[in-house]
Amino acid sequence: MKKLLIALGIFALIYFAATLIVPPYIESQRNPVKSPPPYSVSEEAKATYDRLGFISDLHCDGLLWGRDLTKKGSRGHVDFPRMRESNVALEMFTIVSKSPAGQNMQSNSSDAFDNITPLTIAKGESPANWFSLINRTLSQSKQLADFIDEEEGKAILVKSKADLQNLIEVRKTNPSIIGGMLGIEGAHALEGDLENLDRVYEAGVRMIGLTHFFDNKLGGSAHGQSQAGLTDFGREVVRKMNDLGIFVDLAHCSPAIVDDVLEITTMPVMVSHTGVRAVLDSKRNLSDLHIRKIAENGGIIGIAFFDEAVGVPELPNIIASIKHVRDLVGIEYVALGSDYDGSVAVPFDITGFPLLVEGMMNAGFREAEIRAVMGENVKRFFLQNLR
Numbered sequence: 001m002k003k004l005l006i007a008l009g010i011f012a013l014i015y016f017a018a019t020l021i022v023p024p025y026i027e028s029q030r031n032p033v034k035s036p037p038p039y040s041v042s043e044e045a046k047a048t049y050d051r052l053g054f055i056s057d058l059h060c061d062g063l064l065w066g067r068d069l070t071k072k073g074s075r076g077h078v079d080f081p082r083m084r085e086s087n088v089a090l091e092m093f094t095i096v097s098k099s100p101a102g103q104n105m106q107s108n109s110s111d112a113f114d115n116i117t118p119l120t121i122a123k124g125e126s127p128a129n130w131f132s133l134i135n136r137t138l139s140q141s142k143q144l145a146d147f148i149d150e151e152e153g154k155a156i157l158v159k160s161k162a163d164l165q166n167l168i169e170v171r172k173t174n175p176s177i178i179g180g181m182l183g184i185e186g187a188h189a190l191e192g193d194l195e196n197l198d199r200v201y202e203a204g205v206r207m208i209g210l211t212h213f214f215d216n217k218l219g220g221s222a223h224g225q226s227q228a229g230l231t232d233f234g235r236e237v238v239r240k241m242n243d244l245g246i247f248v249d250l251a252h253c254s255p256a257i258v259d260d261v262l263e264i265t266t267m268p269v270m271v272s273h274t275g276v277r278a279v280l281d282s283k284r285n286l287s288d289l290h291i292r293k294i295a296e297n298g299g300i301i302g303i304a305f306f307d308e309a310v311g312v313p314e315l316p317n318i319i320a321s322i323k324h325v326r327d328l329v330g331i332e333y334v335a336l337g338s339d340y341d342g343s344v345a346v347p348f349d350i351t352g353f354p355l356l357v358e359g360m361m362n363a364g365f366r367e368a369e370i371r372a373v374m375g376e377n378v379k380r381f382f383l384q385n386l387r
């Protein structure tokens, strides 16, 4: 008996030590920054950046890694202090609940080994989250709400149009107040149960990507095996999301799902982090036809920052992707969708946002266009469509 207790004690100690060491190690490996901060830009670009009224990004997986987002991190790409450093008003924090080993861009099986299971255990999360996708999702939602609570008014969880109006108003006198929204990456998180939509809505989720790296009960992933459109259950989920006022995110969806959603949705759609096929012809990127259809729907397209979305080298290709959407359908449909902390190598962390402004200036963008891309489009989109 005594030996058993000693063995259990040693095991508990090793497990506790692992929760402190393993997640930071994994994160530093999975989310590198190619050029570390600080970043410098021309005087002119800095002046233009400083004149921006509202800066926003549509996709970041910062909640996944167990890092305290209220503290400035020495790893990863986003946290509240770094948002303040670059004057970012609103970030969409998206929840990843399952991800296949290998994260193949071409094809993944839905029963591939799930990388998030060992990470969840290594983070020291409650055993209730170890094998439950919905519990993992609700737990990460609560994590953002808790971080925001800790900020005692210096951060706002944006769940409604009124919250966003409040954020805009308070930032007029105190620009250090930041906003966070909640999204989900992959509706497998609902575990096939429509009632879980109510639970995530209650938790503050306002955007859901229907698929992630593999096919699920709603339909096919861009990186899945079936390439199928929406199933009957998928249609039900989209209708209920429309009813509740949760945005459909088409990132990672099969082209057939993009078509099916655009046919039935009563709300404008989002593509939170993507590239365009005209710049990089990849499975996860939008065709010109889909960019046109999304613009017709009044949707918004966030351009991602990593090489598998835009190609190498990143910054010129990020600008080329933004430019392509502008030239095809108009500047009002394009925004930033970094995919920061999304298991990707990025050219700069969120404090490098001025580099985007310099890049757009060099590519001949007008100041009004730069303002639109850097956040005014997101602000307008949510003011028009959040309830």
Ligand SMILES: [Zn+2]
Pocket (backbone or CB within 6 Å): 185, 251, 252, 273, 339, 342
């Ligand atoms: Zn993604």
